[in-house]
Amino acid sequence: MSEADPAVRTWRARGRVKAVVLVLHGGAEHSHARVAPWRLAYQRMVPLAKAVHRAGRGHGVEVRLLRNRIYGWNDHGTDALADARWALERVHEDHPGVPVILVGHSMGGRVALRVADDRAVIGVCALAPWTPPGEPIGAVGGRVVLIAHGTKDRMTDPVASHAFAERAEKVTSRSARFEIGGEGHAMLRRSRVWNRLVRAFTLELIEAGGTDETVSAAWGRPSSERLRIPV
Numbered sequence: 001m002s003e004a005d006p007a008v009r010t011w012r013a014r015g016r017v018k019a020v021v022l023v024l025h026g027g028a029e030h031s032h033a034r035v036a037p038w039r040l041a042y043q044r045m046v047p048l049a050k051a052v053h054r055a056g057r058g059h060g061v062e063v064r065l066l067r068n069r070i071y072g073w074n075d076h077g078t079d080a081l082a083d084a085r086w087a088l089e090r091v092h093e094d095h096p097g098v099p100v101i102l103v104g105h106s107m108g109g110r111v112a113l114r115v116a117d118d119r120a121v122i123g124v125c126a127l128a129p130w131t132p133p134g135e136p137i138g139a140v141g142g143r144v145v146l147i148a149h150g151t152k153d154r155m156t157d158p159v160a161s162h163a164f165a166e167r168a169e170k171v172t173s174r175s176a177r178f179e180i181g182g183e184g185h186a187m188l189r190r191s192r193v194w195n196r197l198v199r200a201f202t203l204e205l206i207e208a209g210g211t212d213e214t215v216s217a218a219w220g221r222p223s224s225e226r227l228r229i230p231v
């Protein structure tokens with residue numbers, strides 16, 4: 001890896017790797033700044049990545065946190081999407097045939113929903129995702145998708161993520177959307193709820209069992225409820 005490449009921080013599984021969770025951080029609509037390790041958008045995802053690792057390492061889950069080269073989405077997301085594809089190729093090289101779960105926040109949520117068409121991806125957990133009108137849904141076809149959004153988010157639009165979820169459920173294998181009451185964009189006020197949703201989603205997709213039915217109970221709800229689950 002050269003300085004021109006993205007960077008990946010890895011938390012290893014115990015024993016054989018049975019699944020990889022790839023975590024994608026947020027950014028800005030316009031910025032060509034480099035992403036330093038101390039950038040808040042990147043650091044925000046470290047505790048979440050560690051929480052998923054603690055829950056899944058005994059079940060063969062490896063967690064990888066990508067640090068993008070460039071902070072912004074810029075021209076059609078070229079750099080951010082390329083970095084995510086690069087990270088997915090590294091997973092293929094290290095763990096051929098192993099399923100991948102994508103977890104992305106804000107711009108990282110948009111990226112995750114765009115690169116979900118990768119052959120290894122089985123599910124996407126998009127946290128406060130940036131999903132502007134017209135955002136394509138094709139990449140999540142046949143995937144399991146969970147979206148979570150704070151009701152007081154002023155950076156990315158909860159209404160827009162609901163509209164995306166309504167369109168995407170036509171092509172996903174399963175989808176649900178949670179509305180986290182009183183929470184803003186930074187996922188700080190109710191961090192335990194965000195972590196719990198991601199952990200439950202991950203463990204369910206790898207069929208690891210567990211007692212948290214927050215996510216598993218969501219799939220059976222009618223569409224009108226399933227895309228607006230208060231938590």
